[in-house]
Amino acid sequence: MFKTLKKSTKVVLSIFLVLLVLRIALTPIVKSYVNKQLNELPGYKGHVDDIEISLYRGAYQIRGLVLDKISDTTKYAFLNIQHADLSIEWKSIWKGKLVSEIELSAPQIHILRESADLSKEPSRRHWSETVKSLMPITINKLVIQKGSFTYLDRQASPHIDLHVDSMQLTAYNLANVDEDNGQLPATLSISGTSIGGGKLNGDMKLNILKEIPDFDLDLELRDVDMTSLNSFIKEYATVDVERGTFSVFTELKLIDGQIDGYVKPFVKDLKVLDWKKDVKKGGFFQAAKEAVVGLVAKVVENPKKETVATTVVIEGNIKDPKTSTWQTFLGILKNGFIKALKQGIEGTV
Known part of the structure; x- marks a missing residue:
């Protein structure tokens, strides 16, 4: 019995040593x-x-x-x-x-x-x-x-x-x-915290096995402090935000290369003018422009919820053989979100 036990122990130790040597050699x-x-x-x-x-x-x-x-x-x-x-x-x-x-x-x-x-x-x-x-x-x-x-x-x-x-x-x-699990068998969930303290949450169903993956996405970003976005806003909307919160909601579906959906931004408690500060920093005409933007935003906002909202439709086909599919897709999204942001701030100007 003891001989059998010793033999089994030797086998186990031999296997262990072989695996150890193999691991060290493979690394x-x-x-x-x-x-x-x-x-x-x-x-x-x-x-x-x-x-x-x-x-x-x-x-x-x-x-x-x-x-x-x-x-x-x-x-x-x-x-x-x-x-x-x-x-x-x-x-x-x-x-x-x-x-x-x-x-x-x-x-x-x-x-x-x-x-x-x-x-x-x-x-x-x-x-x-x-x-x-x-x-x-x-x-x-x-x-x-x-x-x-x-x-x-x-x-x-x-x-x-x-x-x-x-x-x-x-x-x-x-x-x-x-x-x-149907046409879109995979599931994806995402959450995070954005610049300006925004809360990101999203869910997606997708089929990643296709050459151009299909997906159905619901995504929201809530309560971003808009002053944290000023460098982005000044580049694309040419105004300076003094106060406000920004939320955006989007639904996107990409099936067989055709993308459809919308981006819906909400701007709350918007203020785009500090007169003395803006005249000193950007000159009289820039300050006057921001005053008009702020006034129009005040006129079109929801009087009960004090928000400015708009909806931007995103649609197109990303099956363009002359360009990268990924770059085409990103271009459509980028233009949609920038347009949504601009309309959310000054859509009726």
């Missing part, structure tokens, strides 16, 4: 591979600080992933992830599907407005190939904890810095493991 190989894949993305360079492999979980962790855009001269990385856990989703194996799940801790994304040629940007295929090289198994679940998203415009004066922090995102069934 630098995987790290080198990941760094190579990040640097093969056109227009970008990247690296990871450390890799840890968990063979028993079928997983590996990435610490300190940084991806820089080569043309970006700011100090901000395009993508910075403190910790990423990429693993097999074991519960889906019982359904006959080998898929993965990814959890990202404190990821930061910085988008910089540029005048560069968009044709030199990585295509959707480039991004897909990079993601697949890092996680070759189809992704079914994505979780983001404490993320942040920032839009920077260094061409504007003053510079524009818009951001959403404390972002939580959860996406399920991206690989359509649960096959009876």
Whole structure:
């Protein structure tokens, strides 16, 4: 009996030692591979600080992933992830599907407005190939904890810095493991806190397996202090806000490349003039213009709720073979939101 026990113990220890040696040997190989894949993305360079492999979980962790855009001269990385856990989703194996799940801790994304040629940007295929090289198994679940998203415009004066922090995102069934969920099988929920203390909440149903993904999105951003948006407002609406809160609600649906929906902004307690301050800063005519804007906003506001509101329709087809689908989509959204903001402040002027 003791001989059998000793033999079993030796087998277990041998397996453990083999796995330990394999893990130690694989770590630098995987790290080198990941760094190579990040640097093969056109227009970008990247690296990871450390890799840890968990063979028993079928997983590996990435610490300190940084991806820089080569043309970006700011100090901000395009993508910075403190910790990423990429693993097999074991519960889906019982359904006959080998898929993965990814959890990202404190990821930061910085988008910089540029005048560069968009044709030199990585295509959707480039991004897909990079993601697949890092996680070759189809992704079914994505979780983001404490993320942040920032839009920077260094061409504007003053510079524009818009951001959403404390972002939580959860996406399920991206690989359509649960096959009876209809045309839009996956679900996504997002929340966060924007510049100016706004509260962001959104829900989406989507089908990410299509070449151009379909989705149905409901998104709201409530109670943003408008003075925090002054650099953005001065660039696109050419007025200076002294007081007010901004909320925006949108519903968007993209099916077979056709986007339809609306953006509905609400502005409450708006004031766009401090006469002495504005005359000194911008001259008499700028101050007079802001006085007219403030007066008109006061006239058209809801007398009970003291709000100014408008609705901007967003529609179009993003299947343009001459341009990037992603850039076309972003262009439609950007124009819609800027138009909504301008109308929300001075729509009837």
